[in-house]
Amino acid sequence: MSSSTAKSVFWKGFADGVPFLLVLWPFGMLFGVVAATTGLDLIQTMAMTALVLAGASQFAALQMLSDNAGILLIILASLAVNLRMAMYSAALAQHFGPLSLWRRAFVAYLMVDQNFAAAQARFEANPGMSVSDKMSYFLGITAPIFPNWLLATFVGAWLGAAVPKEAALDFAMPITFIALIAPMLRTVPHVAAAVTSVVMALMLTGLPSGLAPIVAGVVAMSVGALAETLMARTSS
Amino acid sequence: MTASNFQIWVVILCLAAGTFLLRFSFLGLIGDRALPVWVTRALRYTAVGVLPGLVAPLVLWPAATAGQVDLARLAAAFVTLGVGAKTRNMITAILTGIVTLYAGLWLTGQL
Numbered sequence: 001m002s003s004s005t006a007k008s009v010f011w012k013g014f015a016d017g018v019p020f021l022l023v024l025w026p027f028g029m030l031f032g033v034v035a036a037t038t039g040l041d042l043i044q045t046m047a048m049t050a051l052v053l054a055g056a057s058q059f060a061a062l063q064m065l066s067d068n069a070g071i072l073l074i075i076l077a078s079l080a081v082n083l084r085m086a087m088y089s090a091a092l093a094q095h096f097g098p099l100s101l102w103r104r105a106f107v108a109y110l111m112v113d114q115n116f117a118a119a120q121a122r123f124e125a126n127p128g129m130s131v132s133d134k135m136s137y138f139l140g141i142t143a144p145i146f147p148n149w150l151l152a153t154f155v156g157a158w159l160g161a162a163v164p165k166e167a168a169l170d171f172a173m174p175i176t177f178i179a180l181i182a183p184m185l186r187t188v189p190h191v192a193a194a195v196t197s198v199v200m201a202l203m204l205t206g207l208p209s210g211l212a213p214i215v216a217g218v219v220a221m222s223v224g225a226l227a228e229t230l231m232a233r234t235s236s
Numbered sequence: 237m238t239a240s241n242f243q244i245w246v247v248i249l250c251l252a253a254g255t256f257l258l259r260f261s262f263l264g265l266i267g268d269r270a271l272p273v274w275v276t277r278a279l280r281y282t283a284v285g286v287l288p289g290l291v292a293p294l295v296l297w298p299a300a301t302a303g304q305v306d307l308a309r310l311a312a313a314f315v316t317l318g319v320g321a322k323t324r325n326m327i328t329a330i331l332t333g334i335v336t337l338y339a340g341l342w343l344t345g346q347l
Binding site: 074120179 | 237238239241243244245246247248249250251252254255256258259260261262263264269271274275276277278279280281282283284285286287288289290291292293294295296298299300308309312313316317318319320321323324325326327329330331333334337338341346347
């Protein structure tokens with residue numbers, strides 16, 4: 001592979017990553033604001049956002065810190081919110097397996113919902129992509145996301161309570177995730193998986209925080225795979 | 237918040253380490269060993285199986301309205317979904333979703 005194609009794949013990924021900034025900014029700022037109002041100092045806020053790099057679990061941790069929950073419970077519940085990352089890891093291992101351990105560790109650190117979903121959609125649509133092209137694409141999506149996430153958190157923490165509640169920054173995450181998923185609903189199994197996920201998650205809201213989406217996810221993935229198998233059988 | 241500085245740092249560092257281990261789990265251990273067909277088939281539905289379940293409660297029972305159904309947020313979610321499915325364009329879906337949200341918030345007197 002020549003370096004010129006690697007470059008163009010990187011920039012393709014970069015272009016696909018830029019739209020995420022629209023919602024990443026409000027979401028990151030909201031985290032900074034909530035962290036500041038919870039009582040974290042600037043260094044703690046930035047350390048959390050840079051090292052954890054998973055907004056939903058960061059919010060869960062802040063929520064439980066302000067509720068004065070036990071430290072162990074806070075850690076476990078926030079980690080449960082991130083259990084889906086293990087599923088993403090399994091999916092990406094199929095593509096990045098041939099890379100060196102260091103590079104796989106680097107991919108793991110940078111993996112978030114947005115670059116995972118975009119990469120998976122791209123890799124699925126282009127089965128012939130080489131592993132180095134896949135890496136270039138993944139790094140391309142991540143390049144605009146990562147620094148902006150840190151910057152948005154910083155601005156939020158710095159503005160603190162000056163951001164009005166009416167800005168409805170809380171809804172930035174739902175809108176991003178829906179916009180990510182909607183274009184993927186192009187086959188019956190994909191729709192079946194998504195509908196199952198919603199119904200299960202709503203039915204399981206009584207479970208401890210973070211568990212419902214995992215159980216719903218596992219059932220939904222099985223439904224998707226089953227639907228695919230059934231459809232392949234009836235069409236052949 | 238009653239947690240001390242030390243306790244906050246413990247939460248941050250344990251959450252960071254644990255999250256990295258979750259992300260690294262399969263990437264680090266499995267490498268390029270082939271998984272069974274049914275597993276790879278199920279993994280195709282990871283994003284579409286996990287994210288809707290994560291979002292659904294936030295759409296129906298937003299924390300910002302103390303868990304009460306909010307028409308503005310509900311409308312924004314459905315518009316984002318419809319536009320995204322129809323246009324297959326994420327940025328169009330996000331933009332129309334944001335416009336719907338603010339229009340809805342204004343109409344329901346929340347803005």
